[in-house]
Amino acid sequence: MAPSRRMAASALLLLVLLVATEIGATRTKVAEARDCLSQSHKFKGACLSSSNCAGVCRTENFPDGECHTHNFARKCFCKRAC
Structure with a gap:
């Protein structure tokens, strides 16, 4: 059970990082087009x-x-x- 939990936690962390990166990129584009x-x-x-x-x-x-x-x-x- 322990390896499965670690893998799920790692996948969740990766997903959160990807979403945060996309949100940051979107905000930058909006600020440039003023x-x-x-x-x-x-x-x-x-x-x-x-x-x-x-x-x-x-x-x-x-x-x-x-x-x-x-x-x-x-x-x-x-x-x-x-």
Whole structure:
């Protein structure tokens, strides 16, 4: 019985280490892909289409833009990598 218990304990420890490694790798990837947002100064009206928002943001020297709800209104926010 003793060798069987040791083998089960070793397998469990290996599984815990693998899961911990995967969780750590996932967190690192999320931290690298951070975007900074800035509300558009040129977009007028409610933001209903992120593609229109992105077009206006490109005129403001941002690579992309998307609609977000801010204070119960849809606003255009320009974004770039931080």
